[in-house]
Amino acid sequence: MAWIMHRERQKAALLGLLLLLGLCLPVLSARGQAQRAGSGIRGDYYEGTDFERFVLSRRDASINFNWGHQPPAAGMPSETFSVRWTGWLVPPATGRYVFHVTVDDGIRIWVNDKLILNEWRGQPVSSYTAAVNLKANEAYRLRVDYCQYSMDTRAVVTWERPDQPLTTPPPATWRNLWGLNAEPPAPQPIPTQFLYTRNPRPTPPLTVQLQPVTVQAKAVPAQPQQASTAPRRAPKPSVRPARRVREVGPAVTIAPSASPEPARPAADSGRTAQLARLAVGETVTLPELYFNQGQARLLPAVRTALDELATALRARPNLHFEVQGHTDNVGNAELNRQLSQQRAAAVCRYLTAHGVSEPQLRPVGYGGTQPVADNTDPNQRPLNRRVVLRRL
Template structure:
């Protein structure tokens, strides 16, 4: 019933939005595949239904190397029952998993096929931000993310039926309509198996370069995510924005232009509007963090200032960005 109830809410919310708003998002997770073990060159963007991959020695996607590649999945996880979930992970090589902006699994190293677990308490009917990062070094590659639900019956346990399964597609969302405040934080269990747990603003985001910017120099904000084709800021963007707010508080004389940019796919006027909206959303977030609004100027440039060749689909994602420019 939880799934159908949530789906009905989403359909209702979608129907009440203006015609320019996003459509109901797809099930699965938004995936970006990169050449390089540290997200160096974005090659493919797509929606993956599940994280249940055994690539062996084959490329994970067209144009991606069969070795020395990395993948980032982002989206949301819906909990079908209340209780303690056991996340099961099989990986070769490195992986990091965040649920509700808490780092639950951190095994970022070269390794043979390895199994790991983490425990997290979730509430039925709620959704939690989900982010998985993976890299493959050499030879075979594999990633499987599954769960053991808290509502598994003793009959299931003794029947021999598997109680651990890859997380089903119907509980994964590539994006959700609505503001980030509707997405819940994950509760930590009393005795977590996780290697590390970090609050949202202590995730590995660094902006040391900001202090070294001269007037007119710019910096692209890393790990900043929006719902596709909208200015809806995703919760996974909070770490970098919290870090930016902290840097601005440390340097009270600094003023910034927040510049939104898009690629050239689609209508130019809509791209320009989208870039302005995203810049304004970032500015608004910083103001809510206590930064004086007179220090922040939001502008959108659409596709007018590309960093890479828009004709090359492998380079085009670099043009979809938000920058800060020192004034």
């Protein structure tokens, strides 16, 4: 009888221990998640109002700056500059988020490559709002562009969370005379803990090995780069109009990122040696570089490849390349040549803005004159739309 009672006590003790562990595990899990908080967002600072010359990169805790008439960082001018903040946003709750922006001068905001706010111009201190629907604990790509023309300098991005609406009055205490002197709540800057410079849930990046290819066809003579005919931005008026506020519109639903952008490489991953092994006249195709059809604007997703290429070229300043733009044969041949020239020039501008010497690069557009695949086959035609490096 005593032995049976002893076994029953052991079972009761074991059940109590399991119950205690079950209660503790959620607490331990929550603590582990709290330790993986964000550390801020990456800021790339440029001279010029449209990212003309790269100066420095740094980690910013949030986008909450009022520089007045001072430069934003050492080595930067106090006027005529631009900043690009890129990183990841992990919202703490599911629902409708309202971004409140106070800016002087221009600003653009993307969430998962979807443009939700575009006020890109010289203007006095102005306020705007944009609403998006986000899911809790999902990683969203965040990009904010800012340009400054002259005089005051301000870029502030705050938010209103769905789980903390601003309509809720603050608690009545003796400090605010039991609610009689209480100020309404205001949107706060996005906390650092929800911002990441790298994707907190990354997927293994796809590694593409560059293979040298010797061009047998006779090279087409280089065409001179066409000068830009884009009109200059009009200076902002010296007399500032009254402050403007735009009412918030309907929320834009942003889907979680299905294929996150790979993190920027911390150092050269071997491409320097690959480029140095190319003999003069040999070429290499950059498969990571692509453009939207009919456009020459660099896409955000190709920055990783270009940053790695810039690192490689800075390490070997004796390497010189012809940056070739190629298209398929669909459409007007001359327009295709002009488009390919513009794409090659866009690549060169990005590389020189990130420290590559201008004499190392020569942009040339060949249009559809040098196909590597059958243009009559829709499945092969995209292979002809490419960017190629030929060593000089």
